Amino acid sequence: MYSELVAELRRRDAELAAYLVAVAEKPLRFEGDSANAHSAHNHEHLFGLEAAASRHGWVDTGLRTRFAEAVLNHWQARLRGMVPYQAQGFRLYVYEAMVMTVSAVAETAEGFPYPGLPKHVDHPREVARRYAKESGFDLISAAPVSPEDILKTVARNNGSISKPTAQALGVQVGELRKWIEWLGLGDQINALRKRHKRRPAQFRGEEHLPEHSYLIYERRLPAGR
Structure with a gap:
């Protein structure tokens, strides 16, 4: 198959x-x-x-x-x-x-x-x-931005998930974190942060x-x- x-x-x-x-x-x-x-x-x-x-x-x-x-x-x-x-x-x-x-x-x-x-x-x-x-x-469609847009914007901002990144995506910082969690992007975001020598962010897992x-x-x- x-x-x-x-x-x-x-x-x-x-x-x-x-x-x-x-x-x-x-x-x-x-x-x-x-x-x-x-x-x-x-x-x-x-x-x-x-x-x-x-x-x-x-x-x-x-x-x-x-x-x-x-x-x-x-x-x-x-x-x-x-x-x-x-x-x-x-x-x-x-x-x-x-x-x-x-x-x-x-x-x-x-x-x-x-x-x-x-x-x-x-x-x-x-x-x-x-x-x-x-x-x-x-x-x-419930997500205000696509997973691809989130990853690309975080990459452009050197792994940051703070206010400038959220504003570039048209959402609040807390809302950005929520969608990173719901979309299962935590590992990918932290891989980007590691690449830019940032500490890993703490995201809630599915559990x-x-x-x-x-x-x-x-x-x-x-x-x-």
């Missing part, structure tokens, strides 16, 4: 194909005993997929579903060669956030890694369906955001199978 979808997307939108490969091949880490910490490193908010949806009407529920399944299938193949697989097993997720999100965690005593009010579903398409244009569930209800699909991979 993964290779076939990559080939199809290269014919239809090379940028989206490259994005699929980047997500599917992203480094995965499973350090420590906290599944939520694993997810904090390994999750990917699929903003690139939604950006493609704004360009193409054919990025619909079916394509979103195939995209998420392709990522999970490729991750599953990769995970079989990773040390935790033999001893612990893994859990793969597709869940509802600002945009559809994929994640991978190693099995730990913590079990299910996420807070809030999850509603478990049987197939990724049930999550993908929430982002169909006809559903009115276009959360990305500390206000409790909310969301759809989530879980795929369990028992150890050694």
